[in-house]
Amino acid sequence: MTSNSQINKSTRLTDILLEVRDLRVRYGHIEAVQGISFKILAGEIVALVGANGAGKSSILRAISGILPFGGEVLFEGQPIQRLGSAAIVALGIAQVPEGRGIFGTLTVKENLRLATWNRRDRRAITANLRHVFDLFPRLAERQRQLGGTLSGGEQQMLAIARALMTRAKLLLLDEPSMGLAPMLVHEIFRILKDINRTGTSLLLVEQNALMALKAASRGYVLETGRIVLHGTGRELADHPRVKEAYLG
């Protein structure tokens, strides 16, 4: 694991994994995202923080291809804005949606298997499954339980595990800490850092700004559809404007 992360740091950290150029999202007359550009390097954790309605979720939905938008999105140098959501997942971008989106009448294992919907490589799927059960032993215990009967924290774990089952290179996480007790939030963030250490990049959208910025290597602060601040996670966490606006 350690050697793997060093490889990432030395050779791949300068590779641009995702580049967003002048992204715009409109809902009717309202432009919710007003021309945003940012980059995610391979192996990074990037946080997008901002208040309610700043346009964070819209950005993630646009990248995943379920929301029409203007501008350009490049993944590993390839434009993806014209692809459908299924093709984008196949390329290696998976989203953990806000509210988790667990399929309540399917079992934990069926939820996980669903993410391998269009894959035929049974061996690799089994290996994937073992990997996420290692990360989340609690899901392994509950693999036959219906998704709807899990607790909030377990559902969040399932949502993350399910996204990992797509073999994503980039995870988009929409408010992973929402509605969870502080203890659980810490556990989730610890696991997210573990996932990152194995080479998966994370784009983290959070209202819980301090938590996200501390975990992130870099961050962007959004206000009403624009990026107003940009810097390393530490810098932003200590920035007076951020402190005043989001941390109280």
Added chain:
Amino acid sequence: MNRHWTIGLLLLAGAALSWAIPRYELLNPYLQATLMYLGINIILATSLNLINGYLGEFSVGHAGFMAVGAYASAILTVMLLPVGAAAWRFPLAIMAGGCAAALTGLVVAIPAFRTRGDYLAIVTLAFAMIVKSALENINAVGGPRGLLGIEGLSTMPWIFAWTVLSVWVIRNFVYSNPGRGVLAIREDEVAAELMGVNTRRVKIRAFMIASFFAGVAGGLFAHLLQFISPRIFDITKTTDILVMVYLGGVGSIGGSIVGASMFTVLQECLRPLGVWRMVIMPLLLVLLMLFRPRGIMGLRDFPWFRPSVECPQRPPETHPS
């Protein structure tokens, strides 16, 4: 393992019965006919349940697809294929009816699934009306008078075989890995898309399977009643199928079988009441919705329609770090 044997034996017994009953006149012709209509109703209810129950969409065009299948297969046996030809004539006609209905289903599904929400209900309603008035205006198939002279080729073994086949295919589709996309779409369409499920393709595929079996049911129906007219396939026919699905329970194959059985039996039992039947049936439905809004077996199923338990994959207890 045990379960497979039980199911196999049950099917074998059913097949033997379906052959023996007409052969040795074990039941009077009226009961025989009722049993055969029951089989057709099971096919109709199970296939509509795939769309309205499992997929969570709302289609009201099932009678239209049934009509397409009925006319396609009847035209084949009455006009195109010589009478008394080989044994494959009837299964071929039924297959053709199913395929015609599935193709029409594709044509309906492509525009209907472009958008979300209630469009499917409106598009399928319009489709059913178009089919009916088109058939009324084509003189070659009898126009409003209907198509006569269809042979009574639907025998009990055939209907039994097609019923088993449709239940088997739909059950396997729903619980296959690609088919689980259907359940995911019902639960949370956006989340399904985010997991890489090609929701449009899954929906269109499910819709085509459902229309195929509606067409098959139509073909069997035409060769059982030996007469079809556009009026048979109007909106009340769709309503009957909807009642079977919601009576038995959405998202449940066992439910569709129970619903179709109860509907068929009730319809026959209430026949002496004449017009009052039209009052009692809806009243029963209202009562059912009040006390069991999800139908008799809503979202549950008999264990033998659920997938057999996969061997649990325990991760290794200790993991070398």
